[in-house]
Amino acid sequence: MLLFTPGPTPVPEAVRTAMAGPTIHHRTPEFEAIFAEARARLMRLFGMDECVMLASSGTGAMEACVTNLARKKVLCVNAGKFGERFGKIAEAHGFETVELRYEWDTPATVEAVMAALKADPDIDTFCIQVSESAGGLRHPVEQIARAIKAENPEIAVIADGITAVGVEPIDTTHIDALIAGSQKALMLPPGMAMIGLSDYAVARIGEGKGFYFNLASEIKKQRQNTTAYTAPTTLVIGLNKVLELIEAQGYARFYAATRARALATREALTAIGCRLYPKTPALSMSAVYDEEANTLRKILKERYGVNVAGGQDHLKGKLFRINQMGLIPVYESAWVLNAVELALADMNRRPYDGTASRVFNEIYFQNETP
Numbered sequence: 001m002l003l004f005t006p007g008p009t010p011v012p013e014a015v016r017t018a019m020a021g022p023t024i025h026h027r028t029p030e031f032e033a034i035f036a037e038a039r040a041r042l043m044r045l046f047g048m049d050e051c052v053m054l055a056s057s058g059t060g061a062m063e064a065c066v067t068n069l070a071r072k073k074v075l076c077v078n079a080g081k082f083g084e085r086f087g088k089i090a091e092a093h094g095f096e097t098v099e100l101r102y103e104w105d106t107p108a109t110v111e112a113v114m115a116a117l118k119a120d121p122d123i124d125t126f127c128i129q130v131s132e133s134a135g136g137l138r139h140p141v142e143q144i145a146r147a148i149k150a151e152n153p154e155i156a157v158i159a160d161g162i163t164a165v166g167v168e169p170i171d172t173t174h175i176d177a178l179i180a181g182s183q184k185a186l187m188l189p190p191g192m193a194m195i196g197l198s199d200y201a202v203a204r205i206g207e208g209k210g211f212y213f214n215l216a217s218e219i220k221k222q223r224q225n226t227t228a229y230t231a232p233t234t235l236v237i238g239l240n241k242v243l244e245l246i247e248a249q250g251y252a253r254f255y256a257a258t259r260a261r262a263l264a265t266r267e268a269l270t271a272i273g274c275r276l277y278p279k280t281p282a283l284s285m286s287a288v289y290d291e292e293a294n295t296l297r298k299i300l301k302e303r304y305g306v307n308v309a310g311g312q313d314h315l316k317g318k319l320f321r322i323n324q325m326g327l328i329p330v331y332e333s334a335w336v337l338n339a340v341e342l343a344l345a346d347m348n349r350r351p352y353d354g355t356a357s358r359v360f361n362e363i364y365f366q367n368e369t370p
Ligand SMILES: *Cc1c(COP(=O)(O)O)cnc(C)c1O
Pocket: 007, 057, 058, 059, 060, 082, 129, 131, 132, 133, 160, 161, 162, 163, 181, 184
């Protein structure tokens, strides 16, 4: 079965092998050396001033960013399940919240964010997804962050890049915290989250807040190549390996391949009559609006060995989402698009003529080189 959900993503064989060794103790020079290497690679991935790894799923890192950076009032962009989650986290911790709500296919705008900030001078923190996975949407995060910081550099900008870090280069100049998760673009098993931080964020964190998710404690320890509590050693070993694989081919090639896969997937889907759901699609996945999404997903799974994700909440049964993140062999993506076309033929939606596969290959190989 081909796992083509936008998280979890398949773990490359070399990474699985690297993680298969005996458990090593986390307070040893042996592990610290691996941690140091993984940390240096992570710093290169984020391109920010500081970074931390946390033993938690992505949501834990979202929570850590909110609790350690927010002061009083948080503005959240909610254009899907994950944007909604930022608001819930802030409320759970007693912060005041303002929500900018969008339909799940619609990106936030600089104007709306700036108007919301202007209307409420108490807002000190801004939260948004880079790629909102609920609808496969890309928000113009870099432009929004730039506008916010030009107006008020004291507003902390938290960007959830769980389906964006490792997908495309992100301009982090005006971002204070950028979140990544192990099981999405980084092709690892679930269980680790990573945060890139600006110098401003580190200063603002100060002594930190909370206990397990106190970012000041983690920053202090991780600068010494260890962690405040037991490190997820296996996942750190896996992270070091996966980033080594990416660095071996170079980020330019890695990002170009992801972009080519995204463009080719979109074009192939459109060519066989599928309707892309988001107005501004992310490179991490293609989300297709389809009233018969459940039937299609069932055929893909049972007949063609392909597992793609569905929709959530009001889009349950109306969306299917195809992953584009990670080191994906091109023949796997080509097969997935071909399988979608075959399934549509099985459903008597259109006759099979190989269009999806042809278009995918044409577009992919035109764009694959950086
Ligand atoms: C998957 C995902 C999360 C949540 O991560 P968990 O690991 O499930 O806690 C948050 N944000 C986005 C954009 C995601 O895709």
